[in-house]
Amino acid sequence: MNVVQLQNSIKEYAASIGIDKIGFTTAAPFLELKNRLRRQQELGYQSGFEESDIEKRTEPALLLDRAESILAIAIAYPSKMQNSPKGKKGERRGIFCRASWGIDYHHVLREKLQLLEQYISERVPDAKMRSMVDTGELSDRAVAQRAGIGWSAKNCAVITPEFGSYVYLGEMITNIPFEPDVPMEDQCGDCTLCLDACPTGALIQGGQLNAQRCIAFLTQTKKPIPEEFRAKIGNRIYGCDTCQTVCPKNKGMYNLHQSAFQPEPELAKPLLVPMLNLSNREFKETYGHVSGSWRGKNPIQRNAIIALAHFKDEASVPALSELIVKDPRPLIRGTAAWALGEIGSSEGLSAIENALMTEQDPDVRMEMEKVLETI
Template identity: 75%
Template sequence: MNINQFQQNLIEYAATIGIDKIGFTTVSPFHELKNRLIRQQELGYASGFEEPDLDKRTHPELLLEEAQSIISIAIAYPSKMKNAPQSVKGARRGIFARASWGIDYHTVLREKLAQLELYILTHIPDARLRSMVDTGELSDRAVAERSGIGWSAKNCSIITPEFGSYVYLGEMISSIPFAPSEQMEDQCGDCSLCLDVCPTGALIEGGQLNAQRCIAFITQTKTMVPDEFRAKIGNRIYGCDTCQTVCPKNKGKANLHQEAFTPDPELVKPLLLPLLSMSNRTFKETYGHMSGSWRGKNPIQRNAIIALAHFKEEAAVPTLIELMLHDARPVIRGTAAWAIGKINTEEGLIALKKAEKKEQEEQVIEEIRKGLAFYTIQN
C-alpha cells in the first residue's frame, strides 16, 4: 500500500466524521516537555491529576509495541451560547466553563478515534493502534503542537488559526510510518493579555502554569477552598475561561458547528439554590453527561455556595443555615458558614452563634468564626 496516499485518504475521511483538524508526528521522545514537567514538579505547580510516570508521558514508544507515528486530532467547541438566562436577585446562577458544554468531550473524541481506528484497520488489518483523550499518558497539547494542529500559547492552550483555543484534543499512537506534519509558528507575539488578567496569577509566565492556583483546578478540588481564592472564583462552579475569552486569537470564533457540544443554557448556567438540595442520583441524571460532573456533586455544591456569597444573595440564607447546621459534610458546613457571614443578615448572625456552640469539627468551627468576623468588620 502507498502510505502517503492512505494518509491523504485518512485526512479526508476524518473530515467526513466531524474531526475538525488532524495532524501527524513521530514517536520521538518529548525531551523539552520532560524538562518542563520536572521543573513543574520541583516548583510544586502540578495539579496531581497527571500521569505520574514522566517517561510514559514523554516517550510514546514505551506505550505501544512497534510504534512509529502519532495521529493528533482536534474538535472545536462553542464559545457562544444562545438564549443564555440572566442571573438576577432571587434567582442567581452559576456558570460551567465552555469545556463542559454539551456531551462530555471524552466520550465524543473517543468515538471519533474509534472510527479512525476502524477505518485504518479495515485497510491495514495488522496495524497496531492505541488511542487516548486527556486521561492518557501523553500530553495532548505537546502532541498537537508537534503535529501542526496549532501553536502552544502563553495561556498553556493550543491555539488554532481556524477555531482559536476552543478545541478538544486527542491522539492515537500508530505502527504506521505516517509522514509528520509541519509545525506551526508561535503567533502570540508580544501579547500578554492572558497573563495580565488571570484572576489568581496562575499563569506565571508565557507557557508556565501553576495549576495549584488555577481556578479551573481549584473548582475541581474536594477540600475547603483557600481564603485567597474564594472571591476570585465568583460565580464559576466548574472551570475558568478567562485566559481564553481575553485572547485576541479567539475573537469571532463562535464554533457552533459541533452539535454534540451545543449547550443547554439551563444546565451550563444553572440556578444556584436548587443545586444545594440535589441528591447524588438527580445530579448524575441531570449532569452526568457533562465533563464537569466527573468529580461528583460535592465540589459543584461547594462552589455554588461560594457563588451565592459572591452575589450576597439573602434569599439563600435559610438554605445555607440548614446546610451549616445539618449537612454531614464538613466542607459544605464550613463553606456555608463562611458564606452566611459574607451575606451578613441578622438571621445569619443568630444561626452562626448557634452553630459555634454545636459544631465539633475544628475546620468548620474556624469557618464559623470567619463568618462571625464579617459582622464585626461590616457592622
C-alpha cells in the same frame, strides 16, 4: 495502498466523521516537554490529575510497541451560548466553563478515535494503535503542537487559526510510519493579555502554569478552597475561561457547528440555590452527561455556595443556614458558614452562632468562629 495514500484517505475520512483538524507527527520522545515537566514537578506546580510518570508522558515508545507515528485530532467547541439565561436578584446563576457545555467531550472524541482505528485496521490489518483523550499518559497539547494542529500559546492552550483555542484534543499512537506535519510558528507575539487577566496569577509566564492557583483546577478539588481564592472564583461552578476569552486570537471564534457540544442553557448556567440540595442520583441524572460532573456533586455544590457569597445573595440565607446545621459534609457546612459571613445578614450570623453550639468538626468550627470574630 501506500502510506501516503493511506494518510490522505485518513484525512478525508476524519473530516467526514466530524473531526475538525487532524495532524501527524513522529513518535520520537518529547524532550523539551520532559525538561518542562521536571521543572513543574520541582516547583510544585502540577495539579495532581495528570500522569505522574514523566517518562510515560514523554516517551510514546513506552506506551506502544514499535511506535512510529502519532495522529492528533482536534474538535471545536462553542464559545457562545444562544438564549443564555440571565440571573437576577433572588435567582442567581452560576456558570460551567465552555469545555463542559454539551455532551462530555471524552466520550465524543473517544468515539471518533475508535472509528479512525477501525478505518485504519480495515486497510492495514496488522496495524497497532493506542488512542487517548485527556486522561491518557501523553500531553494532548504537546502532541497537537508538534503535529501542526496549532501553536502552544502563553495561556497553556493550543491555538488553531481556524477555531482559536476552543478545541478538544486527542491522539493515537500507531506503528505506521506516517509523514509528519510541520509544527506552526508561535503567533502570540508580545501579547500578554492572558497573563495579565488571570484572576489568581496562575499563569507564571508564557506557557507556564501553577495549577495549584488555577481556578479551573481549584473548582475541581474536593477540599476546602483556600480563602485567598474564594472571592476570585466569582460565580464559576466548574472551570475558568478568562485566559481564553481575553485572547485576541479567539475573537469571533464562535464554533457553533458541533451539535454534540451545544449547551443546554439551564444546565450551563444553572440556578444556584436549587443545586445545594441535589441528591447523588439527582445530580447524576441532571449533570452526569457533562464533563464538569466527573468529580461528583460535592465540589460543584461547594462552588455554588461560593457563588452565592459572590452575589451576597440574601435570598439564599435560609438555604445556607439549613446547610450548616443539617448537611453531613464538613466541606459544605464550613463553606456555607463562610458564605453567610460574606453575605452578612443578621439572620445568617444568628444561624452561625446557633450552629456553633453543636458543631463538632474543628475545621468547620474554625470557619464559624472566624466569621463571628470578624463581625
